[in-house]
Amino acid sequence: MVLTTTNPAPKQFVESSTFASRYVRQPLPRFQMPENSMPKEAAYQVITDELMLDGNPRLNLASFVTTWMEPECDKLMMASINKNYVDMDEYPVTTELQNRCVNMIANLFNAPIGSGEAAVGVGTVGSSEAIMLAGLAFKRKWQQKMKSQGKPYDKPNIVTGANVQVCWEKFARYFEVELKEVKLKEGYYVMDPVKAVEMVDENTICVAAILGSTLTGEFENVKLLNELLTKKNKETGWDTPIHVDAASGGFIAPFVYPKIEWDFRLPLVKSINVSGHKYGLVYAGIGWVVWRSKEDLPDDLVFHINYLGSDQPTFTLNFSKGSSQIIAQYYQLIRLGFEGYKSIMENCIGNARILKEGIEKTGRFEVVSKDVGVPLVAFALKDSTKYTVFQISDALRKFGWIVPAYTMPADAEHIAVLRVVVREDFSCSLAERLISHIQEVLKELDSLPSQIVKDSHVVTVAKEVVGENKDAEAAKMGDRKIQEKVTKQWRHFVKTKKTGVC
Ligand SMILES: *Cc1c(COP(=O)(O)O)cnc(C)c1O
Numbered sequence: 001m002v003l004t005t006t007n008p009a010p011k012q013f014v015e016s017s018t019f020a021s022r023y024v025r026q027p028l029p030r031f032q033m034p035e036n037s038m039p040k041e042a043a044y045q046v047i048t049d050e051l052m053l054d055g056n057p058r059l060n061l062a063s064f065v066t067t068w069m070e071p072e073c074d075k076l077m078m079a080s081i082n083k084n085y086v087d088m089d090e091y092p093v094t095t096e097l098q099n100r101c102v103n104m105i106a107n108l109f110n111a112p113i114g115s116g117e118a119a120v121g122v123g124t125v126g127s128s129e130a131i132m133l134a135g136l137a138f139k140r141k142w143q144q145k146m147k148s149q150g151k152p153y154d155k156p157n158i159v160t161g162a163n164v165q166v167c168w169e170k171f172a173r174y175f176e177v178e179l180k181e182v183k184l185k186e187g188y189y190v191m192d193p194v195k196a197v198e199m200v201d202e203n204t205i206c207v208a209a210i211l212g213s214t215l216t217g218e219f220e221n222v223k224l225l226n227e228l229l230t231k232k233n234k235e236t237g238w239d240t241p242i243h244v245d246a247a248s249g250g251f252i253a254p255f256v257y258p259k260i261e262w263d264f265r266l267p268l269v270k271s272i273n274v275s276g277h278k279y280g281l282v283y284a285g286i287g288w289v290v291w292r293s294k295e296d297l298p299d300d301l302v303f304h305i306n307y308l309g310s311d312q313p314t315f316t317l318n319f320s321k322g323s324s325q326i327i328a329q330y331y332q333l334i335r336l337g338f339e340g341y342k343s344i345m346e347n348c349i350g351n352a353r354i355l356k357e358g359i360e361k362t363g364r365f366e367v368v369s370k371d372v373g374v375p376l377v378a379f380a381l382k383d384s385t386k387y388t389v390f391q392i393s394d395a396l397r398k399f400g401w402i403v404p405a406y407t408m409p410a411d412a413e414h415i416a417v418l419r420v421v422v423r424e425d426f427s428c429s430l431a432e433r434l435i436s437h438i439q440e441v442l443k444e445l446d447s448l449p450s451q452i453v454k455d456s457h458v459v460t461v462a463k464e465v466v467g468e469n470k471d472a473e474a475a476k477m478g479d480r481k482i483q484e485k486v487t488k489q490w491r492h493f494v495k496t497k498k499t500g501v502c
Helices: 040-051 071-079 092-107 125-150 166-174 195-200 222-236 324-361 387-398 426-449 456-466 473-493
Strands: 120-124 157-161 179-183 204-211 241-244 269-275 287-291 303-307 310-314 366-367 376-381 405-407 415-421
Touching: 092 120, 092 287, 092 324, 120 125, 120 324, 120 376, 125 166, 125 204, 125 241, 125 269, 125 287, 157 166, 157 195, 166 179, 179 195, 195 204, 195 222, 195 376, 204 222, 222 241, 324 376, 324 426, 376 387, 387 405, 387 415, 387 426
Parallel strands: 157 179, 157 204, 204 241, 241 269
Antiparallel strands: 120 287, 269 287, 303 310, 366 376, 376 415, 405 415
């Protein structure tokens, strides 16, 4: 992207590639199109050599996004890589496959679809686009209602937990909706439904609950939220709806926790998004949004395209895009079926448990993720006065592992955690290998003189906070304050680094 910042003194030329030097003698300009063409073999070699320095996607434990699919599906995707999804009259079968996926997912989420009725939903580039669309629908519906009542409609807001994924903040800023965030607290890292409902006012276009918090994988209590909001709506005469951001949990809960009510079984849930490229098991580039019914998607947001004499309504932000991801999603749905998804998700949860137990066994970490939720393990150091999770994250890179470390959002910023996402391709033996590498890293860090204590600024801070003559109580308080300060320092330090959570 053009917005990318370059190194302070960028090299003007790409290093001439080892093997491509058989074909080209001139170094390649870095930021300008080369004057001349080069042989295709050379271009291939130059790029392959440079890409070697990328991480190995399978060892990237930071991401929920699928990194492995069956070769048969790879083949299908390559075969349709030249189809533009938007050309619906040219590729009516692809459109049909999309519509089948929408219906299968809506049914999976218990949408109240009458017989002979089609579900309302659309394939998107990911949950981010899906959330933009769902948010726009809520905003438009709310505006229409306020207008019809002769009330001001210029200050819409959404109530969420402070743990929302960044795409909600994007939606809020791009589409001018205020985000009212319920703050977290130590030991409780999801939106508290009681506080959320307290924050709802007449300008609230929806409350967004997350099924599978990005930070800890924990499911928010949508059922309780639905109950409390129903009560509030009754008292106030409003009709504030709920959106469920099921980016990762949407393909887990129906298979592993069918009894948890979080979806269209709850009357206030009007729309749900899910990432096809997370536990939907497709490579990056596919998400879904489904609405409860036609009434929940304002008609003036929908564009109608006629193809082959029938009406294809569309509601997306972009126009052209590839078809492969949609075809791949259809492949997974029919290839795996309910049974296949269920066993894959159960296996992921089993592997997450093995990992969790191994991490607990070191005695050094407190696991903050829950057993019920998205299969991931988020864990904090019990004692981070000597070194922090950020150093552990850095040290694990040496073994090829990408394990992100981050601090929690407000008001739990002083807690820093490591997070390992367990995907289908993260096997039990990889889990065991990771645990042994974590043990090695701990041993190594234990043997080093503490980096933190060496940092004179932090020492000053520590002295300031603790004082010279501390009694036991003050020491306890002091330790925590030191930890907060230290975490703050590290937070500042990692701000410039790009390893966020996705
Ligand atoms: C990943 C994620 C998103 C963003 O989804 P993309 O498909 O990557 O655009 C939104 N919300 C939650 C809870 C997520 O985990």
